[in-house]
Each structure stands twice: as C-alpha cells, then as structure tokens.
Amino acid sequence: MACLFCQIAKKEIPATIVWENDEFLAFSDIHPKAPVHVLLIPRKHVESLATVTSVDEPMLGKLMLHVGDVAAVVGLKERGFRTALNTGKEGGQEVPHLHVHIMGGARPNKNG
Numbered sequence: 001m002a003c004l005f006c007q008i009a010k011k012e013i014p015a016t017i018v019w020e021n022d023e024f025l026a027f028s029d030i031h032p033k034a035p036v037h038v039l040l041i042p043r044k045h046v047e048s049l050a051t052v053t054s055v056d057e058p059m060l061g062k063l064m065l066h067v068g069d070v071a072a073v074v075g076l077k078e079r080g081f082r083t084a085l086n087t088g089k090e091g092g093q094e095v096p097h098l099h100v101h102i103m104g105g106a107r108p109n110k111n112g
C-alpha cells in the first residue's frame with residue numbers, strides 16, 4: 001500500500017513544505033492542533049519507533065537535531081514548542097511513517 005508521507009516526500013502529493021534537506025522534510029499538518037503545527041519526517045520509509053533498529057541510529061540522531069532547525073524556520077525556536085511522536089494504534093499513530101509533531105504558537109500559560 002502506498003505510504004502517504006512517502007508520497008509527500010517524493011512530492012507526488014502536495015504539502016506545505018517548510019524545511020527540507022536530502023534526508024528529511026518538514027511540512028504543515030493538514031489538521032493543525034496548535035497555531036503552528038508541522039511534521040518532520042525522514043525521507044526513508046521507517047514505520048515507527050517500534051520498528052526502528054540500530055541501522056536507524058544515525059537517522060534518529062539527525063531527526064532530533066533537525067527539530068531545532070524546523071522550529072527556527074517556523075518561528076518557534078526561541079518561544080518554545082512541544083514535540084510528540086505517536087507510536088502504533090494505541091499510541092495514536094494514524095500515519096505509519098515515522099514523524100515528529102512540532103507544535104507551538106500558543107500562549108505560554110493561561111495567565112500569559
């Protein structure tokens with residue numbers, strides 16, 4: 001079955017891309033759950049944190065490092081942001097291609 005995020009990575013399906021390099025891509029979430037909500041994915045198809053192996057160790061390190069790069073281009077690096085990695089059915093993962101949610105832009109607290 002075709003993977004939605006692989007198709008976005010190959011630009012076969014349109015997305016609002018905010019940052020990319022040769023190994024990763026970040027794009028706006030189509031149903032944002034915060035004022036700014038982007039997804040960072042590896043171009044390589046990896047299903048989830050439950051299926052990665054030691055082969056994926058360099059990719060996982062870079063994935064975490066690039067969260068800050070993506071946060072910077074969407075204006076969240078200084079303000080702060082939330083990250084989420086949903087894994088599997090009961091973990092709330094709807095798209096079986098590893099992705100980091102990067103969310104922010106909300107007021108820092110109720111009284112802020």
Ligand code: AMP
Pocket residue numbers: 004015027028029030031032039085086092093094095096
């Ligand atoms: P998850 O539930 O962690 O698998 O997150 C999948 C995310 O992908 C959800 O927040 C969806 O809103 C988002 N999503 C689904 N389809 C698209 C799409 N075509 N373009 C951008 N984001 C999408």
Ligand code: ZN
Pocket residue numbers: 003004005006007044045046096097
């Ligand atoms: Zn994929």
